[in-house]
Amino acid sequence: MPVTVTLTFSVKPEMAPEFISLLESLLPDTRAYDGCLRVDVYQDQDSPGRILLVEDWESKQHQQRYQSWRDESGIAEVVGPFLAGEPSFSYFDKLGV
Numbered sequence: 001m002p003v004t005v006t007l008t009f010s011v012k013p014e015m016a017p018e019f020i021s022l023l024e025s026l027l028p029d030t031r032a033y034d035g036c037l038r039v040d041v042y043q044d045q046d047s048p049g050r051i052l053l054v055e056d057w058e059s060k061q062h063q064q065r066y067q068s069w070r071d072e073s074g075i076a077e078v079v080g081p082f083l084a085g086e087p088s089f090s091y092f093d094k095l096g097v
Contacts, residue, residue, distance in 0.1 A: 001059060001093070002037070002056060002057065002058060002059070002094065003056075003057050003059060003060045003063060003091055003092065003093065004054065004055065004056050004057075004091075004092040004093075004094065005053075005054075005055040005056075005057060005060075005063050005089060005090070005091055005092070006052060006053065006054055006055075006088075006089070006090045006092070007052070007053040007055065007087055007088070007089055008050065008051070008052050008053075008087065008088045009050070009051040009052075009053075009079070009082075009083060009087050010049060010050060010083060010084045010085035010086075010087075011049040011050070011051055011082050011083060011084060012049060012082060012083070012084045013047075013048055013049035015049075015081075015082045016043070016048050016049050016051070018082070019051065019079070019082040020041070020043070020051070022078070022079070022082070023041055023051070023053075026075075027039055027041070030055075030066070033062075033066045033069070034062060034065075034066075035057050035058040035059065035061075035062025035063065035065070035066065036055065036056075036057060036062070036063075036066065037056040037057060037058065038055070038056045039053060039054070039055045039056075040053070040054045040055075041053055042054065049084060060091055063091075
């Protein structure tokens with residue numbers, strides 16, 4: 001069953017432009033990963049250090065395999081210096097409303 005995942009980053013505001021550039025370099029691999037249907041990136045208008053990724057995956061298991069791959073590749077060490085807080089994941093099912 002398809003799943004929509006939101007990933008919210010709290011980035012140090014002065015580092016937001018560099019973090020967005022980092023995402024630009026990382027996201028082609030994400031979009032090409034098995035099960036990824038789309039990834040869009042948003043920046044909060046009132047809080048530029050708040051970056052939101054909205055991802056659609058074929059299933060929660062596909063996203064979790066992807067996340068494990070990223071974790072094993074050391075992504076935390078890459079993004080860690082940019083962050084002002086812990087990233088937050090949420091998983092959503094689309095409702096037929």
